[in-house]
Amino acid sequence: MTDKAALNQWYCLDPLDVVPQGDSKNILLGQPLDIHRTAQNFAVHANGQPVRHMLGFGHLWATLGRPDAGLPEIAEATEPDRRHVPCGGVMVRASGLRIVENFLDMAHFPFVHTDILGSEPHTEVLHYACEIRRDVDEVWATDCKFVQPKAALSATDAIDTRYMYRVARPLVVMLYKTCPSDPDRWDVICLFVQPLGPELCRAHAMMFLIDSTSAQRDLIGFQQVIFLQDRIILENQRPRLLPLEPRLETPTRADASSIAYRRWLKEKGFVYGTTLGPAETTSAAWRFGATLEQ
Ligand SMILES: [Fe+2]
Numbered sequence: 001m002t003d004k005a006a007l008n009q010w011y012c013l014d015p016l017d018v019v020p021q022g023d024s025k026n027i028l029l030g031q032p033l034d035i036h037r038t039a040q041n042f043a044v045h046a047n048g049q050p051v052r053h054m055l056g057f058g059h060l061w062a063t064l065g066r067p068d069a070g071l072p073e074i075a076e077a078t079e080p081d082r083r084h085v086p087c088g089g090v091m092v093r094a095s096g097l098r099i100v101e102n103f104l105d106m107a108h109f110p111f112v113h114t115d116i117l118g119s120e121p122h123t124e125v126l127h128y129a130c131e132i133r134r135d136v137d138e139v140w141a142t143d144c145k146f147v148q149p150k151a152a153l154s155a156t157d158a159i160d161t162r163y164m165y166r167v168a169r170p171l172v173v174m175l176y177k178t179c180p181s182d183p184d185r186w187d188v189i190c191l192f193v194q195p196l197g198p199e200l201c202r203a204h205a206m207m208f209l210i211d212s213t214s215a216q217r218d219l220i221g222f223q224q225v226i227f228l229q230d231r232i233i234l235e236n237q238r239p240r241l242l243p244l245e246p247r248l249e250t251p252t253r254a255d256a257s258s259i260a261y262r263r264w265l266k267e268k269g270f271v272y273g274t275t276l277g278p279a280e281t282t283s284a285a286w287r288f289g290a291t292l293e294q
Contacts, residue, residue, distance in 0.1 A: 002272055003270065005272075006195070006273075006277075007029070007063075007065030007105060008067045010062070010064070011063065011192075011195065012060070012192030012193070012204045013059070013061065014109050015057060015086040016055065016056055016058055019037050019060055023035070023036055027288045027289075029196075029197075029272065030281065030284070045132065047083050047133075048268050051064065057071070071172075076208045085207040085226060087218070088205075089203065090202060090204075092201055095195075095274070096203075096273050098166060098240070098242050100171060103175070103191050104257040106118075106125050108233065115149045116148070117226065120294060123136050125197070126145050127255065128142065128143045129142055131260065132198070139165075141163075141164065141257040147161070148160075151177065153214050153219055154214060158176075159178065161258070162167070163178075164174055171209070171231035172191075173193075174190040179209070188207065192204040196281070198278050198281055199240040209225060225233055232242055241275045241279060
């Protein structure tokens with residue numbers, strides 16, 4: 001039922017610091033997973049069979065298929081003065097692809113993240129460049145600019161924030177944005193999306209920041225406030241699946257990155273979480289989601 005393109009991916013399951021010692025459960029693509037953690041090791045099984053897994057960017061990852069590649073490289077992750085800020089997984093009743101698309105969208109900043117990532121009258125999305133980079137097989141949007149009242153926890157004034165967006169895998173997306181404390185460098189915010197079912201997922205935010213003063217809990221809190229604002233919007237979108245039929249949703253100029261993303265997914269034959277793929281999220285996935293929300 002799950003297409004090859006969706007199976008042959010690495011997906012984030014959890015930040016390492018929340019995976020308990022001993023046995024725990026998780027779900028990936030509707031498939032229940034048994035995780036066993038010892039002091040040195042992780043084991044992941046589905047239906048009693050071993051599942052390939054790896055550690056990366058402070059998280060546990062797994063695949064139910066045979067990915068061509070490992071995790072994308074994020075050069076900033078290895079810089080010695082970066083703060084590593086895993087923000088934890090947030091459940092969202094929507095397709096993971098919807099979450100990536102929302103992450104790429106700047107038009108909602110003034111209306112959804114009012115007085116943080118945007119404010120009226122600065123509502124216009126200025127022209128930006130967007131392309132599918134064939135050499136690396138990634139979608140990039142560059143030259144993005146937005147006036148932001150509070151671009152980051154470390155921002156003291158409104159700044160003209162510059163952005164670059166990078167979709168490295170269908171459900172691994174990151175942005176590079178002006179670092180308020182060092183204009184020559186970028187803060188990096190990643191979203192690792194874990195599909196529990198076609199219409200249910202968890203978003204694991206991971207930040208690599210230049211910020212030597214803020215407390216870790218405050219950095220996480222700032223990001224969580226923003227993502228919970230997004231979640232309200234995401235859970236109210238219909239259909240919950242990403243529409244891939246032409247003309248189902250009329251794009252505007254601001255949606256150049258969304259158009260490129262959908263085209264790229266179509267080229268890959270990635271239909272899980274789209275209106276062309278399976279629609280039903282398994283009851284096991286819903287139950288697991290419910291346990292996480294308690
Ligand atoms: Fe948002």
